[in-house]
Amino acid sequence: MFKEISLNTKELKDKACILKAGQRVLLSGTVYTSRDAAHKRIKELMDKGEKLPYDLEGAAIYYAGPTGTPEGLAIGSCGPTTSSRMDKFAPEFLDKGLKCMIGKGKRNQEVIDAIKRNGAVYLCAIGGAGALASQCIKKCEVIAFEDLGCESVKKLEFENFPLIVAIDSEGTNIVK
Numbered sequence: 001m002f003k004e005i006s007l008n009t010k011e012l013k014d015k016a017c018i019l020k021a022g023q024r025v026l027l028s029g030t031v032y033t034s035r036d037a038a039h040k041r042i043k044e045l046m047d048k049g050e051k052l053p054y055d056l057e058g059a060a061i062y063y064a065g066p067t068g069t070p071e072g073l074a075i076g077s078c079g080p081t082t083s084s085r086m087d088k089f090a091p092e093f094l095d096k097g098l099k100c101m102i103g104k105g106k107r108n109q110e111v112i113d114a115i116k117r118n119g120a121v122y123l124c125a126i127g128g129a130g131a132l133a134s135q136c137i138k139k140c141e142v143i144a145f146e147d148l149g150c151e152s153v154k155k156l157e158f159e160n161f162p163l164i165v166a167i168d169s170e171g172t173n174i175v176k
Contacts, residue, residue: 002020002022002023002024003023004023004024004025004026005019005023005024005025005026006025006026006028006160007019007025007026007027007028008027008028008029009027009028009029009030009031009058009059009060009100009158010029010058012058012060012099012100012121013057013058013099016099016100016119016120016121016169017119017169019121019165019168019169020165020168020172021165021166021167021168021172021173021174022164022165022174023164023165023168024162024163024164024165025123025162025163025164025165026160026161026162026163027060027102027123027158027160027161027163028158028159028160028161029060029157029158030060030155030156030157030158031060031061031062031102031155031156031157031158031161032053032054032059032060032061032062032143032153032154032155032156033061033062033063033064033065033066033078033152033153033154033156034061034062034063034086034153035063035064035065035081035085035086035151036085036086036151037145037148037151038144038145038148038151038152038153039086039089039093040089041144041145041148042089042093042153043089043092046092046096053143053144053145053153054143054144054153054155055097056093056096056097056098057096057097058097058099059097059098059099059100060099060100060101060102061093061098061100061101061102062078062080062102062103062125062156063080063081063082063083063085063086063101063102063103063104064078064079064080064081064102064103064130065081065150065151066078066130066134066140066150066154067130067150069140073134074134074137074138074139074140074157075134075137075140075156076134077130077131077133077134078130078133078134078137078156079125079126079127079128079129079130079131079133080102080103080104080124080125080126080127080130081103081104082103082104082105083101083103083104083105083106083107083122084105084106084107084108086101086103087107087108087110087111090107090110090111090114091110091111091113091114094111094114094115094117094118094120095114095117095118097118098118098120099118099119099120099121100120100121100122100123101120101121101122101123102122102123102124102125102163103122103124103125104124104125104126104127105124105175106173106175106176107122107167107173107175112167112171112173113171115167115168115169115171116169116170116171119169120169121165121167121168121169122165122166122167123163123164123165123166124163124164124166124175125161125162125163126162133161133162136158136159136160136161136162137156137157137158137159137161138157138158138159139155139156139157140154140155140156140157141154141155142154143155
């Protein structure tokens with residue numbers, strides 16, 4: 001079994017390649033939420049050569065649509081959504097520098113090939129534990145597409161967010 005690793009998102013560019021499928025990760029740092037509708041808009045911006053809501057280079061995306069924020073908390077329930085819905089966008093995002101995707105479920109072969117090609121990683125969060133996961137999110141700021149509601153792009157600050165490496169940079173896959 002692999003040793004659990006604490007990792008900051010700033011380290012992903014250099015350390016994604018050392019993570020191994022099945023390894024536990026406690027992730028801290030900046031992560032952006034993005035789901036179907038936001039991915040579509042980001043792709044449209046890319047196609048037009050316009051500025052993106054955040055720099056994809058070295059970024060980590062969490063496929064999540066957090067619920068409303070209760071008083072006194074940084075965020076509401078924030079569990080992962082099914083990652084395969086973003087598979088049509090993921091290869092291009094990875095080729096543009098995306099280093100980490102966080103969600104749940106399997107990915108298609110095109111995404112796995114792009115993960116390998118770019119030395120990236122796919123991490124899985126525990127589905128059904130969104131309220132528990134939200135305790136590891138210390139800050140939430142809407143940065144784009146506010147009209148999308150829960151699917152708006154948010155900048156989150158993770159602190160020791162528990163994840164499992166599902167597909168590593170060599171293409172080893174535990175969610176077949």
